[in-house]
Amino acid sequence: MSTTSQRLLPEVSTPPLAEAVPQDTMRFADLAADLHPTLIETITQDLGFDHMTPVQEATLHELLHNRVDCLAQAKTGTGKTVAFLLPAIQTLMNKRPTTKKKVSLLVISPTRELALQIAKEASSLLGRLPQYKVQWAIGGTNKDREERDILGGCDILIATPGRLKDHFGNPNVVELFSSLDTLVLDEADRLLDMGFAAELKAIISYLPNKEETKRQGMLFSATIADHVNKFAHLALSPGYKFISTIPAGELNTHEHVTQLLVTVPDFKDVLPATISTLRREVASTGINNFKAILFCPTAAQADWFAESISKASGLPTVSTLHARMSQSKRTNVTNAFRTASSAILIATDVVARGMDFPNVSTVVQINLPTDKESYIHRLGRTARAGRDGRGIFIIAEAESFFPKYRLKEIAFVPTEADISPQDTALVQQTAANSEMQGKAYQAWLGYYKAHLKALNWTPEQLVQHANRYAIDALCAGGVPELQKSTVGKMGLKGVRGLNVVANAPHVGRGGQANAPAGGVASSGPGSWKGGRRMPKPYSEPQEEPSYQHAGRTRRKDHQ
Missing domain, CATH: 3.40.50.300 (P-loop containing nucleotide triphosphate hydrolases)
Structure with missing residues (x-):
């Protein structure tokens, strides 16, 4: 592992820089006028890539030589990570060293796994340049330690939107971006489809004015829908260049x-x-x-x-x-x-x-x-x-x-x-002996609640289907319990057929439980059972679809 990162990256198996490199494309050596010799040597000698992928050939000259802002349409697995990392690293190398390092490149990724994958590739490209530090900010890790590492030295930051927005609550972190050179949104369509538009707008609002700092912006996206085009105008400079690296007529x-x-x-x-x-x-x-x-x-x-x-x-x-x-x-x-x-x-x-x-x-x-x-x-x-x-x-x-x-x-x-x-x-034997019946029922109910209109179901019909699923598929032996607060969050208050129980006691700072009225805690999910706290209800994974409630769509954080 290179010393380019202060924290050891998890052992992420980095995929090849491209799944297939045609031999009729330009060579990386052809970029000698715009790309530092050390970077060319790293790619060709250390990483073993002589020719560019079509994505790299289509974008690198524009990004390096003309330093354009770019909306690039590119599929995953085509070498696009190198296409945005190389120009950003070259810009970083062109900067005069300052007494206090600040973030030069910010890459925003929709998922933790992709963020770590990008960080791994960045560290590989910086293998001969140990003076530059790569850090990452992702959910599911220790935020305080992450913040210390970022403040301790960070030239390149790879982040997921929710965690990065959390870090921007610290003015010292915001200050690190005062001279940002490059902003990259990878899988831009996925970021927006997952409901991160508000977080992305907030993050961009913390960054210095792009016209004043002359930072370079890049959006890479597999699809170019209307919402991607609209967001491009917010993240990129006017007159940005659109480059599609998907050949016309290529079958999806x-x-x-x-x-x-x-x-x-x-x-x-x-x-x-x-x-x-x-x-x-x-x-x-x-x-x-x-x-x-x-x-x-x-x-x-x-x-x-x-x-x-x-x-x-x-x-x-x-x-x-x-x-x-x-x-x-x-x-x-x-x-x-x-x-x-x-x-x-x-x-x-x-x-x-x-x-x-x-x-x-x-x-x-x-x-x-x-x-x-x-x-x-x-x-x-x-x-x-x-x-x-x-x-x-x-x-x-x-x-x-x-x-x-x-x-x-x-x-x-x-x-x-x-x-x-x-x-x-x-399946029936496994279900009868499973401890997941309540969770699976609740998740099924919450998921299909978001599809009522498409299914042409009423809330009552939804509950009927869910209850039958619990009994016939999950072998639950009855309708599983749901806490009152969970039912309210799902927008199913007052719907007949649900087995609603009192909310679980709240655990205070000292670990003491505040029992519900009457001093009796329910035995449903999230309740006290055998002297220990059971899992909280309504805590479906972060990447799952929104629940419909009170006429609004509430997105879950997909990190």
Whole structure:
């Protein structure tokens, strides 16, 4: 590990600088007039890259020589990280040293994993320049220590929006950005789709005026929707250059990957159908060639599916990844799956974009995605770098409107679920012995609450479906309890059919509980049980979709 960072990066397996480097593009040596010899030597000799990727060829000259502000359309895994890091590092090297170092480059990333990935690549590019320091600011880590490290010396900061906004509460941190040279928003469309527009606007408001400081701005985005264009005008200087590095007429993943559509009668059938489908796919490809990502709507559902699928025989090793896990655990799971030749990763949208996992043969999506874009981005984890891939979409009959109307341009292959009695029995046995019934029920209820209009359900119908799911799919033996405050936050107050209990006692600073009126604490989720505090309710993972409440959309922090 280079000394370019004061903190040791977690052991993040850095993907190649590009998955495929064509030999008919420019060489990095061709940038000798604009790029420092040390950087060229690092890339060509230390990292072993002679030719640029098409993304790098299309952007580097403009960013280095003309120092334009740029909105670049580029897919993940095409070498875009180097495309924005090299010009920023060159700008940093061009600066005269000052007595007190300040942040020269700020990169904002939608997820922790992608932020650490970028930090790793930045440290690799600075391998021969140990005087420059790379730091990162991400959720799930010690904020105070992070702040000390940033204040102790930071030339390049890679950050997620929520944590960075928190740090800007300290004027000393804000001062470090007073002469910022480069601002990069990576996966800009994902940042905005995840509801970070307000945080990004607040962050930019803390930065010095871009016209006065002449800082360079770069937005890299896989898609250029209207909201990305609008935000570009806020983050970039007038007259910025748009560069698309996606060749005209190039097929998107969803247009050339075979996609199976498995529709089951009821929500309780989804998990057994998933196991049976995985068995069939493994039998077809061979277990040694089967590497799949299975996307679930919520963290609780990902854990619930993993609990059953890991017990099914004849399948590869199963792991889980979502934002409710500790950062160290997420890093370990990410690295293990990236290097595995055969495995199943059950995840939420925390890995739908930005993460490079080689040789993923199959993407399986369970139940409703948040939207069409989410479905397409998830599918993009397979069929990368010219390799083949396969998609499988498993839904209940009530969700059949989504592929029919929202994905009507996709030629799905209707496929029989073929649920085996053994897999149904496995799911039921696992459910009966699981401690996740309450969490899975609550997560299911909260997720589908956000899709009432699309499903054409009333709140009462939502509760009826959720209760049936709890009894038939989760084998809960009854309707799980929900605390009064949770019901209110979900916007379901007064809806019949819910099993509402008193709120759990509040734990004060000294660890003492303030018991609810009457001195009796409920035994539902988040309550006192056996003398210990049970998990709090309504704490779904940060990357999950918004809940609809009181006519407003409340986004969760996706870090």
